[in-house]
Amino acid sequence: MISFSLEGQRALVTGANTGIGQAIAVGLAGAGAEVIAAGRSSCAETVAMTGGRELRLDFADPMAARDVFEAERIDILVNNAGIIRRADAVEFTEEDWDAVMDVNLKALFFTCQAFGRAALARGTGGRIVNIASLLSFQGGIRVPSYTAAKHGVAGITKLLANEWAGRGINVNAIAPGYIETNNTEALRADEARNRAILERIPAGRWGKADDIAGAAVFLASPAAAYVHGAILNVDGGWLAR
Template sequence: MNPFSLSGQTALVTGANTGIGQAIAAAMARAGAHVIAAGRSSCAETVALTGGEELTLDFADPMAARDVFSGRTIDILVNNAGIIRRADSVEFTEEDWDAVMDVNLKAVFFTAQAFAKAALARGADAKIVNIASLLSFQGGIRVPSYTASKHGVAGITKLLANEWAAKGINVNAIAPGYIETNNTEALRADPDRNKSILDRIPAGRWGRADDIGEAAVFLSSPAAAYIHGAVLNVDGGWLAR
């Protein structure tokens, strides 16, 4: 048996319409999983890549997935959906605080809760992979709610692992570094910022979305059966610098 295979498994990936979420969905499909690509906008491109199915979920309502796991068997949950709002802390609004915390933290917890309830009712092993951030460990600048939410993702990953590890549910997280996505295009296009970032990354390159996808496959596979509560940095060595 291939310990890295996801054959026969069904994986739900949130925020799977583009970028890291799409790469995770594609990697899961390559590993043999049936993929449900969830997003608030069309995931048609991801479905074409994976041969899976599409599900519309908008985590502006943190309870959007409350009924998703009833009546179907989903073995793997990847909580990837997230948003960011930028402003100086002295100007940051309550609206921007609440919007980010709802999607990035509250929805992560309650989606995991709904998933775990279904898995526990089946008596089945299951895997949860949350997408954290370098800002689960660092402060950042001008992103107070994002930083708070990603610190929270690291914390609830450990909390849920403590509660569910002995019940057959692995809960772990990935902290992506600087990845080549649409969100970082402006940074990569700025020669000074691009150089300053690359100078700090021991690997000497920006990460690729596939780097995160393959890490998610690992944490979802039998090979990671004894990994619980870990936050895996996939950052080219950024945090080690």
């Protein structure tokens, strides 16, 4: 199991206060990494679960992490922070478009850029794991900016892999399926939508945040040394249907 060990590695997980981010932080810590839990709200619970520490970052400012990676060596970056806005396309506002694109795509790119600059300057390499979505591949409904941003996350992941794979930085992404988190609460509360979603998932259930943690550990570990530009679906078989 040495290939999956993260001993001696320091990881920054954004949006780590709850849900998928918290589960990933716990998973990385369990594999031996020192974890920095970053979020706009308190990550105290995650810190207690991981034995790591907290960093307050609000990615409503896409440049929030621009100076983080110069201050200390960070080996693993997990870009999980994200928001969602729901409305019919004909009613969708510019404000909601910009808010989602800033957090989910613009901040992700510039956080990757800051990490990459520092890692390349040190010559130590590193791992980036971006959180994409089923909507990196599908259109969805009533989430136009989220769909656009998650398509962008897949593209940026591949672009950065092309530029950095030969320089020791692995850039990959995880595309979670329908996971029980705050972002999907409205869908689960809608009886018809909930039923329709469950009927399509071959695994027959909504995913748990913990279902994403193992994939993140793998992509952050030496076991994934030759994995570059991959979008790993963790979706209960949704995209295979």
